[in-house]
Amino acid sequence: MAVTSPTDFDVHLFHEGNLFKSFQIFGAHLKVQDGVFGTQFSVWAPNAKNVRVVGDFNNWDGSDYNMVRINEEGIWTLFIPNIGENTLYKYEITTSHGKSIMKSDPYAFYSELRPNTASIVYDIEGYEWDDKKWYRRKKQETVDERPMFIYEVHLGTWKKPKDWKEDEELYSYKQLAAELIPYVLEHGFTHIELLPIIEHPYDRSWGYQGTGYFSATSRHGTPHDLMYFIDQCHQNNIGVILDWVPGHFCKDAHGLYMFDGSPTYEYSRYEDRENEVWGTANFDLGKPEVQSFLISNAKFWMEYFHIDGFRVDAVANMLHWQNSNELVENPYAVSFLKKLNDAVLSDDPEFLMIAEDSTDWPLVTSSTGDGGLGFSYKWNMGWMNDMLSYMEAPPERRCDLHNKVSFSLIYAFSEKFILPFSHDEVVHGKKSLLNKMPGDYWQKFAQLRLLYGYMLTHPGKKLLFMGGEFGQFDEWKDLEELDWMLEDYEMHQKTRVYFKELLTIYKKQRPLFELDHSHEGFEWIDVDNSNQSIFSFIRKSRRENELLVVICNFKPIVYHDYKVGVPIDTEYIEILNSDSSEFGGSEQINKRKLKAIEGDYHGRPYHISLTIPPYGISILRAVKKRGENDKDGEKKVRRNAISRRKGQ
Structure with missing residues (x-):
């Protein structure tokens, strides 16, 4: 990465909403300036009266480390000699009201392990990838005509180290590469989808309430360790999709919220800003600098981590204004999503941009040139809800719910769909998929097998949350590992055998995937x-x-x-x-x-x-x-x- 101070052209593009590699100038970058090694710090804080860099290198006293404001729109920068990798730092911001606040770097490449919140100077360069064969294979056939069965994983609870206790270290990215990848290969999944792995302070937000969008969570190791995990996935012919949250963010004091003491990354109006359902703040998607930030973030994960797709979270909440009793279109979000998809897919047309959208918004997966939002795929939430309500009904009532099964075929080809049984369906008292099935022990397993079989043969790509493949009986316990002890029980063993056979057949039989998005x-x-x-x-x-x-x-x-x-x-x-x-x-x-x-x-x-x-x-x-x-x-x-x- 060529590191320079922001140029006039960079500044122009950033404030125009078109600096799609803003991570090259913002954040902390190791460089040599006038023959002196050090770190260049740059940040956007438009309403700040003053910004200082503080850290372990100056005992968190920024008196002599005032950043220079280079334009009226609020870009600040400072080169500090002799600051190297692994240095802890934050920005000390004096707000327009004279208050001093401490903020982590929005563009930091690495962060302290929670509960600590400092950013860390990190050299993102230097990982040597070995996944050229993967990219050659991807180009041989369009993604629409390939089998796709995604394994959705929460890295913190898929499996924990032996004798793990609360607050102890979780599996590292490298340990997960050694255990998770062979497991995924054994079962036949084509992709792993990771619940958000951007830095986040609270484990039970599952990563959906982030503070460090450019910082892979330190819970499992360094950014290079994550690159190794993804590289190993590719070498084993497994794609990697990241759950990505461009709609809202965490309100913790060190994060993006009121970054310079005033609305910066979020909307100014309270009604638009506050996401009261989740206790988060909504990104101001009409602000050009926020567009530069988010689209750059997408390109960053593509370029530096070689990911293969994003599952874009909560699209329905972006398309419509929050805190309104009616569905009122948010034109800024609509425009942003089109711009995002065009920017990403122009780099890689086979990249997966997947909308988690529960609305009936038209043309979600049509190109922007044809009036669509430009996504590659959309989760079929209607199919999921209909099928689960049908399966949860006792068999004698199913004759009255017959159209729950058939209705999805009326619209199955209106979009490019993925059929999801995700984490959202097996948590917070909703029961596991197995335990949703009515009847006795044998009948529950029989109906789960039937449900999976119907899912496999229904048009559309597929996604299953971890644990479903062996019939987890309890719902997802988001602080504990999966119930691996169930592997000792015969019916769970046989469910795994069945699931592996399903995926073997799926990948061998072209009728099950080749025309997923066509009436033919x-x-x-x-x-x-x-x-x-x-x-x-x-x-x-x-x-x-x-x-x-x-x-x-x-x-x-x-x-x-x-x-x-x-x-x-x-x-x-x-x-x-x-x-x-x-x-x-x-x-x-x-x-x-x-x-x-x-x-x-x-x-x-x-x-x-x-x-x-x-x-x-x-x-x-x-x-x-x-x-x-x-x-x-x-x-x-x-x-x-x-x-x-x-x-x-």
């Missing part, structure tokens, strides 16, 4: 069987006759000789049955190939007859006929041709 990839067979609570549908790939038939039974009843209409005259193989005893089921499976029978059924020219498992899902693959155009078929044709030649 999905077709109902029978969506009207509310009495039996059975749904059947087809998933397709781009290749002719490459398809899967999916049947879901949401009642605890076995059906033998159940007829399902199919589109082509071939044999069908059951490649997954959630009721297999291997997964903890009752073994109501279809072992033999199912031959299509001529005769109209469900509006199809053919049908098959099979066993439908209780609380179960069956996935059937249409067997390709000799010579059909796919890789497996081509190999078989070649083998048959060679065999014939050898026989001549």
